[in-house]
Amino acid sequence: MSGDRYITLAHGNGGRFMRALIENVFARHLANPQLDIRVDAAHLPLPPGDIMITTDGFTVQPLEFPGGDIGSLAVHGTVNDLAVAGATPVYLTLNAFIEEGLEFVQLDRLMRSMARAANECRIRVAAGDVKVLRRGEGGGLYLATTGVGVRRPGLRLGLDRICEGDTILVSGSVGDHGAAVLLAREEFGLKGDLASDAASVLPLTQAILDLPGLRFMRDPTRGGVVTVMHDIARSSGLTVRLDESATPIREPVRGVCDILGYDPLYLACEGRVVAVLSSEDASRALAAWRALPAGVDAAAIGVIGSGEQHVVLETSIGGERLLEELEDDPLPRIC
């Protein structure tokens, strides 16, 4: 059979080929003392604290792009959802939906990348499942991951803690992931030296977790920074004021967006944190972030103002512009 080189339907049937696929690709790369591929459910020993859970699907296209791939992205995305909730990631479960015809060497590369990211983030794969989709019923590979972590009891973070006068920080430049994936799609016929910002934000979140004025953190993925701002405005009923000139946007990102007609404030990041803090703790947080390699470009980009539920951009030339909630999808399969 052609199973030497490509994934076939037999790799999803529960029988011999599926066992070989799981043993030779998934378990080979993702093995750890916690992973037992012969059980239906795995026991999770956890350190003390509040148990936190998050789940995410990954459909990025292309599967590999400058700065990452769907394997590392799935780890980073799940780690980051736990991190911005104030938790330390411990375990991951993995679902793979593989389209018939995917090359083994590519799947192998992606799982090796996933394993490397998981090791770097000290998160262990505890359980997994594989399904094979018929040719034309998948997009090469989709992943779904669920992350389990532990949070210090009593830690309170949330949209409901945000107050008028609070400061909004971002940990680095915005829109890099979205722009890099866009460019990686051959259909645009553009080349550039952009790379995704995809990375774990755990060092960033842990650096500011003890500040009493920390209200809320989120990683601005799909829908970008503006979508997080709308979540804040909707929850608080207040006006979010963003400062265009203070918002870090890399020159190549700006260039690609100008050509293709996108606004970087709506593009996905995969390694940034937006944090809202009291104004006095915001400066402490900014200093803590700037001292980290991942936070050198951190900036205060806005404030929670008085006034009704709106997101307003104060433009570089001194004007004001309402930033509407995202409607049409400019970028399917961005993450």
Add this chain to the structure above:
Amino acid sequence: MSGDRYITLAHGNGGRFMRALIENVFARHLANPQLDIRVDAAHLPLPPGDIMITTDGFTVQPLEFPGGDIGSLAVHGTVNDLAVAGATPVYLTLNAFIEEGLEFVQLDRLMRSMARAANECRIRVAAGDVKVLRRGEGGGLYLATTGVGVRRPGLRLGLDRICEGDTILVSGSVGDHGAAVLLAREEFGLKGDLASDAASVLPLTQAILDLPGLRFMRDPTRGGVVTVMHDIARSSGLTVRLDESATPIREPVRGVCDILGYDPLYLACEGRVVAVLSSEDASRALAAWRALPAGVDAAAIGVIGSGEQHVVLETSIGGERLLEELEDDPLPRIC
């Protein structure tokens, strides 16, 4: 836009339409005190005990079939993986991969069915994520679920506990799910009154959990009963002897298999348990199962014999036949 009737790419972009989809379909049906769609990670209060986790993908085609649909199947599949590990299910996370063009009314129906199954199984959805796939890059709807449950500390079940002389039970007729899904596919042009056995097996597993001679349980899904028998033979290095005449197979399942050339022993069940017990506790377990509505057809179907690693069928006419491990996939997207 056509968003009134069909899922569009904008329903996956993180913006206004995605928020409406999550609020009006997913959260409307799956709401519970644990579910907060505004957080990145959810806090999971858990009763005392060992924490157990399992994960599964669901790609069944058609999305609705006699006896179930992909929504209820996802709940039952996840509940069952926890149940056969000896755990009580508590929480579920849900990933939905929706193909552009799926009808809202169907998605709504499937999520209502999922909610009903979750309520019946007393499992709560704690977190979720939605991605939209471009037309031609999905199969209508794929789901991935992760289940979290709690197990009595000290409970030991596993393939490694199986001994020569043990008895193999099955809780009901085999192959119903596989045969029902097959028939539901229009391409076969067959009609029948078959229904999937898809259901929670939790009452079955809990009824025998306290028997000291209980070694191992598994739900025979993809690859059917024979695949579980190969797992047992491989792990124990012993010969598994199945008794054909003792194995409950419904007449319509046998009929469909005869016509289409399948063996019911390799077809998926989604509401059955295979259990291995010491011979003395096997009769107690069989009595306990037969007293339950889900176990009236329970039967002792085989023994762990001496001899090398093989799976042998003792046929109705007094012969013997080796049952090979499943190779080619006869039935993609069966679960």
